[in-house]
Amino acid sequence: MSAVSTQVETHSHAEDQSTAQWLWSILTTVDHKTIGRLYLLSGLLFFVVGGVEALAIRLQLSVPNADFISAQRYNELFTMHATTMIFLSVMPMAAGFTNFFLPLQIGARDVVFPRLNAYSYWLWLAGALFINSSFLVGAFPDGGWFGYANMSGTQYSPGPAMDFWNIGLMILGLSSMTAGFNFITTVLNLRAPGMSLFRMPVLTWMFTVVQFLVVMSFPMLTVAQILLLFDRNYGTNFYIPAKGGDPLLWQHLFWLFGHPEVYILILPSMGIVSEVLPTFSRKPLFGAPFVIFSGILIGFLGFGVWSHHMFTTGLGPVADSAFSLTTMLIAIPTAVKIFNWIATMWGGKLRFTAAMYHAVGFIALFTIGGLSGVMHASPPVDLQHQDSYFVVAHFHYVLFGGSVIGLFCGMYFYWPKMFGRMLSERLGKIGFWFFFVGMNLTFFPMHFLGVQGMPRRIFRYEEGLGWETSNAIASVGAVIIAIGTAIHLYAMLSSFLRPQDAPSDPWDGATLDWAIASPPHHYNFAVIPEVHSDRPFWDEKHENGPVVSQEKLAGPGEHHVPMPPPSYWPLVAAFFTAGVFIAFMFGKGADGFDLEAFKVQVAIQSVFALGMLLSILAWIREDATHR
Template sequence: MSTAATHVATHAHVEHEEETGLWSWITTVDHKRIGKLYLISSLLFFALGGLEALMIRMQLFRPENNFISAQFYNEMFTMHATTMVFLAIMPMSAAFFNFLIPLQIGARDVAFPRMNALSFWLFLFGGLFINASFLFHAAPDGGWFGYANLTGSKYSPGHSIDFWMLGLAILGNSSMMAGFNFITTILNLRAPGMTLFRMPIFTWMSFVVQFLVVMSFPMITVGLILLIFDRNYGTNFYFPPNGGDPLLWQHLFWLFGHPEVYILILPAMGIVSEVLPVFARKPLFGAPFVIFSGIMIGFVGFGVWSHHMFTVGLGPVADSAFSTTTMLIAVPTAVKIFNWIFTMWGGKISFKTPNLFAITFVFLFTIGGLSGVMHASPPIDLQQQDSYFIVAHFHYVLVGGALMGLFSGIYFYWPKMFGRMLNERLGQISWALFFIGINVTFFPMHFLGAMGMIRRSWQYPAGAGLDMYNQMATVGSLFIFFAVLVSFINFARGLMGHGELAGDDPWDAATLEWSIPSPPPHYNFAKLPTVHSDRPFWDEKHEGGPAVSQAKIAGPGPHHVAMPPSSYWPILVAVFQGLVFVAFMPGSGSGAFNYDAFLKQVMIQGPVALAMLFCILAWVREDDTPR
């Protein structure tokens, strides 16, 4: 690799353009490129999960329909949820963690750039591995929650659950690694003067999320390891006839699963907290309260998991305790909602596409939050649990909430990421289709639930009065399909170089990431700014504050900034680490310890693990001094 000096000498006029080509993307350790990789791959998985949702809606268009088989339907809802949670919303959030956190705190990269690349490749392989199950006619069919003992080898022989459980284990690895990386980054790499309470809200919410990730993913990892043992070696953690208890899985899963809900929503809340102030031309109302309510949600989020289990019979004391903690989540959530509304109150609101999505988030998330208060009460939950009411509730939270927040973020940060504006008209059309589609699809589901329609139902009975609302939902899902299509066309146009040049600061925003060129040079900041407030760039532009923009403090390039070199060890470690998990496949599903299968497993796993170890050693010995 050329030194920074010769690099500058030969490419002085396009100095911020790094190497191009496939190899440079495979070996990249640049957080912005990794962020883009996360964004594109999560959008592709999102499209896949959306098609699976359409299959579900097509099947439910008519009562007693036979459009797809029961088996395929079960695979569809399992893969739809697994894909949307682990392969679409989480990595879409990760795209923003990667791209934004270093820019927002005034850093040149994350703390561990190569580990960051490893996180991405593990995510991609994990996602591809789970979906590879379709090629083997063994798509997971146990639900995204994978309740034991249905996932045990007795009731799920074959490899469908193996794909799911091993894929999730790989993905958990990826998320935990990213979590530690971002915690370290935020704690250690902030620009001079960037105190914790001067950090942008998105970085704050991401900070909370990383703690949730590193504390909740170990739970599901433990659960999955026990499941691997049950399926491979004949242990009985979840198998009742031999003394196991399927509720153990439920506790482990929801101890992860409920913080996971906040892992999905908090980044979107962070994005909305960035977007609303910019388009109201005001600071975020009560920023410390928004931050503390986010922290509060994170904390309380670990004490509510059993509200997913009100029907399993934990007893009145447990039900009361978890009901109380669950309802308490409404308090920080309400604080956030009011602060967002009063951020706009007294402002000058412009309804650009990012803001439309952000306002929609506030409105739809309110609906989802309030219906959540209903089944926080166990007597009601007994009537709503596992009914379509729950489906309505969490789609308002996750589609109306998380997804709208993330789309707001895509439209808002696209100019910074790619240097060009997205088409405003297409954005507005997509937003309108989304708004209609989400409400037409998911609002009738409240009624279906109140009428007693169960979730995960391949067929519902004719003449039960369920037809009309199901048809509405299916029609609504087509609106969502076209909404996504229009946005994807918009993104594709953007990637192909359509759209006007964005300039450094297209929205007249307040934070550091807008004070550098779009797209940012690979070193982000030629000269690290000194931060004096929570809105440094706004203060420079409008309040006569000290300069933070690169144009003023660093002047025009070229700048000689040494950056970590690219490396192919992360992707190699990811490949071998993924294979270590895949090697559990041969012996799985037999339900008892099988010596031959175990031998087979070790024969594959041993060499692969050694190869991984070799790659890790090579990684350690690699010279990664910035140059």
């Protein structure tokens, strides 16, 4: 607080900026808000890509014996649909909200390492583009987003397709981990005076739990992938049974990452809903500590349940029992959250905004997904459910009904703060109903298909198996979801055609992010407020609490606040980092280790590694004095 000087600063987001200047300002940005917007919009873009892939899948399955899409193409589609939705859509959209709101909610001016933050984004973009560039060489990954060994080895996946997947995911993993450490450090160090951990908003709490999950789970995926890389490139035998390796090793490592990943995808949406429900009930979140501890417990237990993805692999009754128990235990904190959300609404004054529609829809759909998850937590039941459409129904209720609808809830709630423009409430509500109806039409019949024994990942089914009606309904539902997506996207795009119209506090919010301008100045807070409760802005407005809002704290006029200067080094460093990984593509021997290929790889890698080191060196030596 003492570091704030009050000199006048000429900070003008001038309208006379040329496009080139605007582009340059984005390429060199280190502002957490710009980076947050980039993550969010990139995630939305890939949501459309993954959605188109889903539509193609539903087209092929709409009728029995369909021949619209070949088996190979179908396998590529479901692999890329999942990869895109998980790593290129839901995670970056959540990262967008994390970037934008985590610093705002704790009263900080940016993250601890703004340039590392930019580096994370560019690295993520490089990985996303790299995976999808496989399309250009006609080698779309086809081994499933889970990339099960030994099918992902060179014997059964000889081409470059699975290399694109493996190496691309490593780049994305590195990006997530650097971002994770950045946010953890930020939460631990940059909280405003008086903002104790338990005064942090629940949204920031959930973001924080997610970052811990990211930095603890992604290394396990990376380890699994390095072993796969060695198997594929240099003829090692980690996963190849014919040579003494074990394909189940991959499954253990992958799901050790993969289950925490599920919570990485859902907890941000739970956080968003935990902000939206109290706001539109005009009450505090019921039992906030219980909700926070439940989130922590869910994250913690998430590391102890991975083998429930492997009940059919024959781990034996003791392991099955143990993992069944730990999995069912997750139902307890999850149920606590749902009860607390309903209790938050109880006795409130509910305002049904578009965001509130999505929040209520989230609870309803997530509850269904949670309950069906409890069903196959029981291994005997899972022996029937595993790899059937019942599981597809289950996780789409969690990931679409939960994660995606939660994120769209966040769009309608937070868009005014992020872009300074209100979204159309009417379009938001119409879009919600398309989502809600379409999603139930698509995914509810899949429960029946699972019970009727339809396995996942089949590109075709014969007639007379009782699967026709449900599949046809599901395909119609997918079209309705697509229309809903188009409505939402139209609402967002059209908001940019209007001048900025959002007030700083459109919803009567309770947290610090609503106490500053929409969109916030690049320094966020001219004066860092002192925090005395978990609802500082609410208390100022309704309880005569201490002042936290900026116009009152800082007074009129512009303020000079020292902020880090823009830098292009994160972008350059990310480019070279991605190159170091991509160089592995060239080191693959035709049959095991190939010295010539290895030399090529090392040569390319050396160039990129040198570039990476030099750019990091330049980044370190750069004059980052606040100005």
